[in-house]
Amino acid sequence: MKNIHLISQEPFIEYKSKVGIILAACPNDNTINIFVNGRHLVVKRDEISTPSNEAIEKELIRNEELKDLAYEYNLIELHSQDVESYLTYATYYN
Numbered sequence: 001m002k003n004i005h006l007i008s009q010e011p012f013i014e015y016k017s018k019v020g021i022i023l024a025a026c027p028n029d030n031t032i033n034i035f036v037n038g039r040h041l042v043v044k045r046d047e048i049s050t051p052s053n054e055a056i057e058k059e060l061i062r063n064e065e066l067k068d069l070a071y072e073y074n075l076i077e078l079h080s081q082d083v084e085s086y087l088t089y090a091t092y093y094n
Contacts, residue, residue, distance in 0.1 A: 004060050004067070005077040006053060012075070014051040015043060019059035021069060022048075038065045 011021050013034055020036030031042050051059075060067045060076065070076045 003079045004057060005079060006056060006075070007077060008075050009050075009053060009056065011073070012051055012056045012070075013048040014055065015041070015048050019051050019055055019063075019066070021066065021073070021075070023073060035066070035069060037063070 011023065013020050013022055015034060015036050018036045020034045020041075022032055022034050025032045029045075031044055032048070034041050034043060034048065060070060067076070067078075071078060
């Protein structure tokens with residue numbers, strides 16, 4: 001299992017209790033383009049909110065499409081080994 005490290009929380013949004021991503025938005029527009037559950041939607045700005053880090057991480061673990069999109073746009077890093085086991089490994093050989 002790969003560990004997920006969140007690089008940027010800003011593009012992640014919550015829409016109707018689902019976590020999604022905004023990839024591009026004009027600050028003057030009342031609507032924005034978002035990606036939620038593998039779908040592209042155009043919604044009003046006041047219909048979205050900011051999800052917690054925990055909600056983002058849970059959704060990235062559950063939703064492979066969202067994880068791939070976030071990785072492609074450098075919003076997350078994927079690590080094959082967790083930090084604790086790496087430090088244990090490094091300590092053992094020092």
